[in-house]
Amino acid sequence: MRAMLVVVLIILPSAFLSGGSDDSTQIIALITIFAALFTIVEYSATSPSLVEFRDAPPFNRVRFSALFATVLCLSIIFRGYAEPSQLTRAFQNSGQYVGQVIDFPFSPARLMVDMMPDTASPAVVGRLRDAAGLSYLISLISIIWFVTLLRLQHWPRRGGSFNVWINLPTFDPTAGGDVVRRLNRDGRVNIILGFLLPFLIPVVIKLMSLLGNPIQLDDPQTLIWTVTAWAFLPASILMRGVALSRVAQMIDLQRKKAYANAASNGG
Incomplete structure (x- = not known):
């Protein structure tokens, strides 16, 4: 759920606005994939590496x-x-x-x-x-x-x-x-x-x-x-x-x- 929310956050501007180039769409897709994987790893690991106050x-x-x-x-x-x-x-x-x-x-x-x-x-x-x-x-x-x-x-x-x-x-x-x-x-x-x-x-x-x-x-x-x-x-x-x-x-x-x-x- 957290990863999905991060994905929605990143694609919001491109979803609401039109006229983006193919290069920008590809960049957004790569950033979205990386952010989703990072969120899943950080919140599923026993000890996070970067996310602070995960359990607070x-x-x-x-x-x-x-x-x-x-x-x-x-x-x-x-x-x-x-x-x-x-x-x-x-x-x-x-x-x-x-x-x-x-x-x-x-x-x-x-x-x-x-x-x-x-x-x-x-x-x-x-x-x-x-x-x-x-x-x-x-x-x-x-x-x-x-x-x-x-x-x-x-x-x-x-x-x-x-x-x-x-x-x-x-x-x-x-x-x-x-x-x-x-x-x-x-x-x-x-x-x-x-x-x-x-x-x-x-x-x-x-x-x-x-x-x-x-x-x-x-x-x-x-x-x-x-x-x-x-x-x-x-x-x-x-x-x-x-x-x-x-x-x-x-x-x-x-x-x-x-x-x-x-x-x-x-x-």
């Missing part, structure tokens, strides 16, 4: 839901430019309203608009602003929802066991230093990076265009994935930082309980 829902569920919602909403918006309907107009109006609200000087949405070359048509710039507004709103809602679930469900334990090393396969506990201190440090770094990335990604894209490697945002599918990455990656990294901080708090609390029990038993 709803961390990955919230992130995937936010990613899926972003791609779906943007696909509906861009389908409306070719085949308008009441549904597509509703999504376009929502994106336009949110885009205008958050499009103020030095905002992430304004930086996304300013990265476009001067030769870009006003229609493409307007579509980029609408897509950026709606995707940024979805990322903010996902962060708020994740933090709310942490409080309500007492994540990560939720009354059961929590294996730190299985849920954090990329974290090496033997690298040196106190585990709690390192988790808190990594959590803070991820939170700071999550706040900064919406401002840094447009700058990087602008530099790439100046160096002669511009991203062709005239293509709707390219624009969808670019805006999705711009909104989703910072939110995902920020949620990871919050999650690492909660794990550090859990380990520190367990330590204190163990020390208290040892002291009461005369250990």
Whole structure:
């Protein structure tokens, strides 16, 4: 089921939009096969190699839901430019309203608009602003929802066991230093990076265009994935930082309980 959901996510833009070339279709097919196999292997293995918090829902569920919602909403918006309907107009109006609200000087949405070359048509710039507004709103809602679930469900334990090393396969506990201190440090770094990335990604894209490697945002599918990455990656990294901080708090609390029990038993 997880692999099927990943497949649906990847093919959504090409399914909603027409006009893709044969090369792009083949590339999407290869990416879809690889992503499905990777998901099956990671979730069927005893110990995952890259997927974090595999056994600690709803961390990955919230992130995937936010990613899926972003791609779906943007696909509906861009389908409306070719085949308008009441549904597509509703999504376009929502994106336009949110885009205008958050499009103020030095905002992430304004930086996304300013990265476009001067030769870009006003229609493409307007579509980029609408897509950026709606995707940024979805990322903010996902962060708020994740933090709310942490409080309500007492994540990560939720009354059961929590294996730190299985849920954090990329974290090496033997690298040196106190585990709690390192988790808190990594959590803070991820939170700071999550706040900064919406401002840094447009700058990087602008530099790439100046160096002669511009991203062709005239293509709707390219624009969808670019805006999705711009909104989703910072939110995902920020949620990871919050999650690492909660794990550090859990380990520190367990330590204190163990020390208290040892002291009461005369250990």
